[in-house]
Amino acid sequence: MTKNARLAEATHYLHDNALDGLIAFSNGLNNFLEANAVYVFSGLRPIGESAVVLDRDGRSTLIVTPPWDAERAAAVSATDDTIGADELADALKNTAHKHRLTGKRMASVGLSLLGQAVAGRIVAALDDPPQPADDLARDLARVRTAEELAAAERANWIAERGYERLLEYARPGLREFELAAELYCFMKQLGAEDNFLLLSASQHNLAVRAAGERILDVGDIILSEITPCYRGQFVQICRTTVIGEPPPAVRKNYAILQDAMAEGLAAAGAGACVAEVTRAINAVFGKSGYADYCRPPYMRVRGHGLGITSDRPGDIVERNERELESGMMFVMHPNQYLPDSGYLMCGESVVVTPSGARALSARPAALDVIAA
Amino acid sequence: MRTMQPCVTIGSYTWAQDRLPNDEFGLRLDELRRAMAKHGWRAVLAYGDVREHAALAYLSNFIPRVRWGMALLPRDGDARLLCAMSTRDLPAMRTLTWIADVRSGMGPEWDKAFDPRFERFADEPAAQFGTLGFDLMAPVLHDAVRRSLGQRFVLQRADDVVAVPPQRKRPRELTLLRASCKLVQDAAQVFAESWRQKSGKPETAALDAERFARSRAAQDVRTLVSLDGGRTLVPYQGRFDKIAGPLVGYVAVKLMGYWADLFVTVDQGEPSPARRRVEAVLDTLIAAMRPGLRAGELHAKAIAALAPWPLHPALSQSVGHGIGLSLHEAPELCAGSDATLVEDGVYTVQLGVADGAAGHVLLSAIVRIRANGAELLARSRGITAP
Numbered sequence: 001m002t003k004n005a006r007l008a009e010a011t012h013y014l015h016d017n018a019l020d021g022l023i024a025f026s027n028g029l030n031n032f033l034e035a036n037a038v039y040v041f042s043g044l045r046p047i048g049e050s051a052v053v054l055d056r057d058g059r060s061t062l063i064v065t066p067p068w069d070a071e072r073a074a075a076v077s078a079t080d081d082t083i084g085a086d087e088l089a090d091a092l093k094n095t096a097h098k099h100r101l102t103g104k105r106m107a108s109v110g111l112s113l114l115g116q117a118v119a120g121r122i123v124a125a126l127d128d129p130p131q132p133a134d135d136l137a138r139d140l141a142r143v144r145t146a147e148e149l150a151a152a153e154r155a156n157w158i159a160e161r162g163y164e165r166l167l168e169y170a171r172p173g174l175r176e177f178e179l180a181a182e183l184y185c186f187m188k189q190l191g192a193e194d195n196f197l198l199l200s201a202s203q204h205n206l207a208v209r210a211a212g213e214r215i216l217d218v219g220d221i222i223l224s225e226i227t228p229c230y231r232g233q234f235v236q237i238c239r240t241t242v243i244g245e246p247p248p249a250v251r252k253n254y255a256i257l258q259d260a261m262a263e264g265l266a267a268a269g270a271g272a273c274v275a276e277v278t279r280a281i282n283a284v285f286g287k288s289g290y291a292d293y294c295r296p297p298y299m300r301v302r303g304h305g306l307g308i309t310s311d312r313p314g315d316i317v318e319r320n321e322r323e324l325e326s327g328m329m330f331v332m333h334p335n336q337y338l339p340d341s342g343y344l345m346c347g348e349s350v351v352v353t354p355s356g357a358r359a360l361s362a363r364p365a366a367l368d369v370i371a372a
Numbered sequence: 373m374r375t376m377q378p379c380v381t382i383g384s385y386t387w388a389q390d391r392l393p394n395d396e397f398g399l400r401l402d403e404l405r406r407a408m409a410k411h412g413w414r415a416v417l418a419y420g421d422v423r424e425h426a427a428l429a430y431l432s433n434f435i436p437r438v439r440w441g442m443a444l445l446p447r448d449g450d451a452r453l454l455c456a457m458s459t460r461d462l463p464a465m466r467t468l469t470w471i472a473d474v475r476s477g478m479g480p481e482w483d484k485a486f487d488p489r490f491e492r493f494a495d496e497p498a499a500q501f502g503t504l505g506f507d508l509m510a511p512v513l514h515d516a517v518r519r520s521l522g523q524r525f526v527l528q529r530a531d532d533v534v535a536v537p538p539q540r541k542r543p544r545e546l547t548l549l550r551a552s553c554k555l556v557q558d559a560a561q562v563f564a565e566s567w568r569q570k571s572g573k574p575e576t577a578a579l580d581a582e583r584f585a586r587s588r589a590a591q592d593v594r595t596l597v598s599l600d601g602g603r604t605l606v607p608y609q610g611r612f613d614k615i616a617g618p619l620v621g622y623v624a625v626k627l628m629g630y631w632a633d634l635f636v637t638v639d640q641g642e643p644s645p646a647r648r649r650v651e652a653v654l655d656t657l658i659a660a661m662r663p664g665l666r667a668g669e670l671h672a673k674a675i676a677a678l679a680p681w682p683l684h685p686a687l688s689q690s691v692g693h694g695i696g697l698s699l700h701e702a703p704e705l706c707a708g709s710d711a712t713l714v715e716d717g718v719y720t721v722q723l724g725v726a727d728g729a730a731g732h733v734l735l736s737a738i739v740r741i742r743a744n745g746a747e748l749l750a751r752s753r754g755i756t757a758p
Contacts, residue, residue: 027510029423032379047374047607066374068686072606086688116514117507177384181586184382188579191610196379200464209464210437213386229379230610297460 004078006140007041007060013107013136014056020104023092023130024052024137025122027113028065032196032227032234035138036308037109038062039232042077045193045308049088049118052079055099063091089121096126106130109137138305142312143327148233149351152329155192155230156349156360159237162187162226166199170370172217172243176200180211183226192228196236199224201243204342207297208238208335218244218372223345234306236331238347239365244372249340254367257346260284260334261365264302264316268332268350268357274313274320277357278302281334282318290338298337305330306349328352332359373622373633373686373699373722375594376607377423381437381626383591387468388628392433396544397470400431401445407534408447412500415446416530417517419505426698427504429629430537434469435591440513443471444486454485486520498523502530537697540716545696546740548630549718553738553749556625556632559585559593560752563636567619574599575612578621585625592626594633594699602637602732605686618644620734624699631699633720635734635752643754644731646681650723651754653677654735657691657721661739661746667709674723675707684724684734692721695738717741718749 010022026038028048039045041052041060048065050073060079064070070084085091096102108130111119123129144152165186170179180199187195200209201220208223216222220243227236240254260281267280281302282294293299305311306329313322313330333347346365350357404416420428421440429435432443432453439456454477455465466474475485501521506514506529521527530536541549563581571577574597582593596605599613602620617640624633639647657674674691675683683689694701695718703711705719713719719741724734737751 029377030379045376047376066688068605068688069374071604112512113510115508116511119511175384177382177589178587180382181583185579185583185586188582188608188610189612193608193610194376194379195382197382198380199382206463207460209461210380210385211382212464212467213384227379234379296458300458300460 004041004043005145007054007078008058009140010041010054010136011056011058014054017107018105019107020056021096021099021101021106022054022133022136023106023108023111024054025108025110025114026050027110027115030194030308032194032229032307033304033311034307035141035310037137039308040137040141040310042079043232044073044077045232046073049114051088051092053092053095053099053101055101059099061095061099063088063095088118089125092122093125103127107133107136109134138310138312141310143325144309144329144351148309149327149329151231152233152235152349152351153360155228155233155235156237158187158190158192158228158230159226159235160361160363161190162228163224163237163239166222166224166239166241167368167370170216170222170241170243172372174216176211176214176216179216187228191230193231194229194234196227196234197225202342206337207343208345216243221250221342221344223343225345225347229308232308234308235349235360236306236333236347237349237361237365238333238335238345239368240345241368241370243370246367246369247341250344251367253338253341254344254346256284256288256290257334257336257344258365261332261346261348264332264334265350265357265359268324268352270324270326270352270354272324274316274322274324275318277324277332278316278318278320284334285336290336293336293338299335302334303330303332303347324352326352326354332357373596373624375596375624378592379438381422381592383586383626384589385435385437385468385591387433387470391548391628392544394470396542397431397433400542404431404445404534404536405447407530408502411502411528411530411533413447413502413528413530414499415444416502416504417506418443418445418536419503419509421508424505424508424698426696426701427536429697432469432471433629434465434471435629440509442477482516482520498526500526500528502533503527504530504536507531537701539694539702540714541696541718541740545630546716546718548628549632549696549740550749552625552627552630552632555585555588555590555627556623556634557750559623559625560634560636563621563623564619564638564753568638572614573612574615574619574621575608575610577619578608578623581623585623590625590627591629594624596622598732602734603726616640618732620732622734629697631695631697632738632750633695633699633736634738634750635722635724635736637733637735637752639731644733646725646727646731647733649678649681650725650733650735654721654723654737657723658737658739658746658748661713661719661741663713663715663741663743665713667703667705667711667713668707670705671707671709678723678725681725681727681730684726686734687722687724691723692719692736694718695720713741715741715743
């Protein structure tokens, strides 16, 4: 693999800030809502605690645990060197010495996400604790590269196929977890390496949750938050599916969600700020008489960034003044509880363009029906 | 084995009261309360996250599916559970635990959920709390706990003082472990049969095993496969390539909170010399396991019997460990360990060799220790491909 451009940008950051080195950590959890600094700088989804060490000369080393994962890591990592270790702190001490960083000014990303026992050993192993620069990875990776965008498009293709499978497979008598298992494995077969798959049903939903033991039946409204990861790119689509004929209130309210999505897409052009996008979405609910429902617990956020590359632009909420940039990706979801229909879901992964946000899905979210 | 942690666990989670009734948790808490009385703790804070939550699950049945959870278990009075979920998720969280008082610990909810609760313990200077699992806690959360406690309370690490969960499994735990062992045994069979009969593709075989286990209410499934005939193991790559044998892989399933795991090795044709040796050594180790045996002694026996071949690198110089609510429980069966096996302890025993000439093989068994020997709960089976 050619050297990661983000490593080069991080090297510039070191020079600009008179720093000698950077250590980027991962706790190995690959949280879909957070940037994974080791992934950003190396291209590896780590199994365990891991770190990328970078010096101001641009030399880099990836340290992974467990040690037997080093060969896989070396094959994909953009770093100059890759080593496996039983104990991250010990390996880090040796690596810092090799990079001549002992006693030098260093910055760290993600140290605060590690378990405190591991973090404590690392701080003890380094002569001087590095200064936190926890936003560096998410800032450098805030705009997707062409390769990342292509992977995200593929991930969204997988998500849409997953939803089609739901429409084929869901039926009265099936338990939620059986449906989730089928979708999870189906999308894995298509290449999804991970999946934040929430899927639940009710005749009057309050929110979506992870699948449980409930047996599906006629009249159930199935909510699905389908979130496959393909080559490090998480995407998400949110869908609402009714077993049997939907009540009129559900149809009426779903149309409001679709209108809100359209307004959000139009508002989310490069240069707009997240708060403006949120207000555009909320205004649609306000016009329909539901302004009071545009707050928790009736909804949470109108979307959010997608790890593990970068969770920028952050939550789509009115207090977020961050400016959108072309090439940023996030999920926009005007999901909403309304009193006469319950919670409904309508969401798309989008990429910001100069003229608005472009949804990655070929087929926009619609209220779908499974024949009873 | 370390495996790739999924971002959320999607399986069938609930509090199965027929399997783990209230009185079971009462007995578990009695043991903890005795430790509280002995050490002068007013309460114990038990923490767990999505990856490691054995102590929290043992005491509360709560398993975080994302982020973390923390139980406040007082010596006297009602327990409270704090979970990193928003308030609208709490109805679903309450179905996962016997603790009636479940609160959100997200953002501003933190202060409302815990600070007032602490006041009842503040009638004496610097009251002491025991902590379980705090090593796992991110520093940023630990700072929040510290801020809430202020100078009123002193935290004492309880992990070294009281073993939660205990190495010795309770009768109901053994019942659940037998169920998870049955499921992993069947999943391993699917793994092997898929590769042998249908695909010749390790990742397809692993996915077939995963689908089988998930459709039978597994709460989590982890797999590793070898794409080089058994020399190394890798997590899911999404390649689905056909690979020349042998098949070497790993499957772990969690059912009703309890893990079981097995290695799968399927030779092409006659078993390799390495396979025959590892099979024999595994049988020898299982026969030797009894209460009081030192883990280091078991490891030494394995290494001596495998010589001149060293242990497979994927095993990280260990021939196994405890298993239960955690996929990797104490004790580690490694060189020099003075930890001893206990009656009703459950252990996964793992052996393997990576040798270009003799062959690559990884095999394992899950064993419960009885007073007079071992009960075999699951074992890698001898399957060969034509």
